[in-house]
Amino acid sequence: MAFVRVRQHVNPLAQKYQTLIDPLDWEKVYAKPKAPLHLDIGAARGRFLLSMAKIEPDWNFLGLEIREPLVVEANKWRDELGLTNLHYVFCNVNNSLRSLFSSLPKASLQRVTIQFPDPWFKNRHAKRRVVQPELVTELAEFLIPGGIVFLQSDIEFVALEMCDRFANHPAFQRLGTGEWLAQNPLPVSTEREIGTINKGEPVYRALFETLR
C-alpha cells in the first residue's frame, strides 16, 4: 500500500478551512444508516477505523480529517476492501459537526474517539487545538445518553486540557477513578499510539460518558 505524502500540520483557523460542509445523505453513505455510529476526530490515514470497521460490522464508522489527500486515500482503501460501514470526510471538525449531523438518524452517535490530537504547544496557538468548548457542546448535543467519549494523548497537558473541557460540561461525567486509564478499552490502537508505546513513552487516556 503506497502512502500519499502530505504536510504534517495545517492551521485549522486558516481561511481555506472555514468553508462549511454540506450535510451528508446517510442513506447513500452506509449500507445500514441506522446502525450505531462511532465518530473518530482527526482520523489521519484512517487505519484505526479501517480495523474497527472490520471487527465491528454492526457499527458504522465515520472519520473526520482536515488533510484532504489523506481522506481521499482512506476512502480508496475502504472501497478496495468493500467496507460499507466506513466513511471518511474532509472537514474542519471545529466548524462542521452541526451541519454534518443535522441529517443524522436519531440516536445514532454512540461513541467518539479523539486520539493524539495535534498539541499546538504554544499558548498563542491554543485556539488551533481540536477540543474547544464549542466542540464539547456540539458532541453533547448529538451523542445519545450513555454515549462514550474516549480521549488519549502522548502530551499530558493536552490530555488534561481535553479532560477539563469535558468535565466542565454538565452533560459529561468522567468514568473510572479520575486516574489515567492504564489500558486502551478499544480493540485497536492508533498509529500514533503504537509509535508512542514503541518509544517507551506514556499515553494519557480517559473515558467520559454522557449522562443517562
Ligand SMILES: C[S@@+](CC[C@H](N)C(=O)[O-])C[C@H]1O[C@@H](n2cnc3c(N)ncnc32)[C@H](O)[C@@H]1O
Ligand atoms: C497527530 S494526528 C493523530 C492521528 C490519529 N488519531 C492517531 O492517533 O494516529 C492528529 C490528526 O488530527 C487532524 N486534525 C487536526 N485538527 C483538525 C481539525 N480541526 N479537524 C479535523 N482534523 C484535524 C490532523 O490533520 C491529524 O491528522
